[in-house]
Amino acid sequence: MKQEYPEEFPLPENYLLELGHITVLWANLEAEVKVAINYLSGVGELDQWRVYILTAHCGFQERVDIVETLYKQLQGVLPEFAEFSQVVKLIRAAQKERDRYTHNTLAMNEKKQVQITRQQAQGSLKVKVELVSPSDLKNVSRKIHLAILALDVLIKGVKNRPIWEKER
Secondary structure: OOOOOOOOOOOOHHHHHHHHHHHHHHHHHHHHHHHHHHHHHOOOHHHHHHHHHHHOOOOHHHHHHHHHHHHHHHOOOOHHHOOHHHHHHHHHHHHHHHHHHHOOEEEEOOOOOEEEEEEEOOOOOEEEEEEOOHHHHHHHHHHHHHHHHHHHHHHHOOOOOOHHHHOO
8 A cells, every 4th residue: 555645744845855965965974084084094995994893883973073183193294184173163063053953853833834843951941943944954965065075175185066066
């Protein structure tokens, strides 16, 4: 039996599309961070599996911390990494925005507007409800994509233009 979802379930399709972009781009950023760890650790190509094993149980934040620490240790050795602190800032900003939308509740309100409900319980319970637009979600994808491109420059020496510039 074919199951049909009601229209706009659980959100309008343009929102779901943007959340899909965020999800796919995030997986790519996570992979790039692993490549950065391999590169900065100096592990040879045949032994990269060792780094993957050592970081398999690390969360994304810990992996970024590893990259940042390796970078700081190599700063005098690898001058091409002079811009790396900016890359780490891009990564952390992308993570903050991604977490905002993937770790909170997105739903349609009674006016058929999409809203996010964020809750914090540090000291006291705080609940914040805000409207969300597709462009809010596109901005998250944009930040993730720019972080990936910045890592590509440093780790692979490849400078690609953002996808929105390529389409013109």
